[in-house]
Amino acid sequence: SQTIHQWPATLVQPVGSPLSLECTVEGTSNPNLYWYRQAAGRGLQLLFYSVGIGQISSEVPQNLSASRPQDRQFILSSKxxxxxxSGFYLCAWRETGLNTEAFFGQGTRLTVV
Amino acid sequence: GQQVMQIPQYQHVQEGEDFTTYCNSSTTLSNIQWYKQRPGGHPVFLIQLVKSGEVKKQKRLTFQFGEAKKNSSLHITATQTTDVGTYFCAGNHNYGQNFVFGPGTRLSVLP
Structure with missing residues (x-):
């Protein structure tokens, strides 16, 4: 069966520090991968999605970047x-195709202080 | 660009009352999906609708897809405290690998 791992679960970082959040998927190959951010009590804002290794589409210009160094690994970074x-960052994957559901990781709650 | 709207933003109901959230897309969708996010949790897939006018039921939940495939609704009959959470619709289009989430409806159920 397929599983998605996202870590860390919580993170407190000072302003100006770098960020690296990692997401890995097991049990599938060539998945579509997504990074979302959710502000407290708000909806899901799509940040990046990837349809293959090295292929990243950015939805919102900002100081974040994403990379996909391996087929089932998706990394969200900031310098x-x-x-x-600050917010709740969610990684998700789905099979290639239109009629496929998304599976979300447990999320990372990031607080920038 | 593609937009998916959802209303209401918040809904407070007394336990036992019904609840409905509505989802509207600016463009025709290939399908629509519904997700539920419990407080502090991550979104979990509930159901997918593909056909025009499709209606699906899951116990007390009824999902509808509009004839024009631009709108959808989720109706919960006789809400329970376990229904608390945010309900998101997500619209898929006939191109690309992206799908657009609505802003969600946060449901509170008072016992």
């Missing part, structure tokens, strides 16, 4: 965090 980067 210098801002206070506004």
């Amino acid at each position: 210098k965090l801002l206070l506004s980067d």
Whole structure:
């Protein structure tokens, strides 16, 4: 069966520090991968999605970046965090195709102080 | 660009009352999915609707897809405290690998 792992679960970082969140998927190959951010009590904002290794589409210009160094690994990074980067970050995957459901990781709650 | 709207943003109901959330897309969808996110948790897939006018039921939950495949609704009959959470619709289009989430409806159920 397929599983998705996302870590860490919580993170407190000072303003200006770097960020690296990692997400890995097991039990499938060539999945579509997604990074979302959710502000407290708000909806899901799509940040990046990837349809293959090295292929990243950015939905929102900001100081975040994403990389997909391996087929089932998706990394969200920042060189210098801002206070506004605080939020709940969710990684998700789905099989290639239109009629496929998304599976979300447990999420990382990031607080920038 | 593609937009998916959802109303209401919040809904407070007394336990036992019914609840409905509505989802509208600016463009025709290939399918629509519904997810539930419990407080502090991550979204979990509930159901997918593909056909025009499709209606699906899961116990007390009824999902509908509009004839024009631009809108959808989720109706919960006789809400329970376990229904608390945020309900998201997500619209898939006939191109690309992206799908767009609505802003969600947060449901509170008072015992």
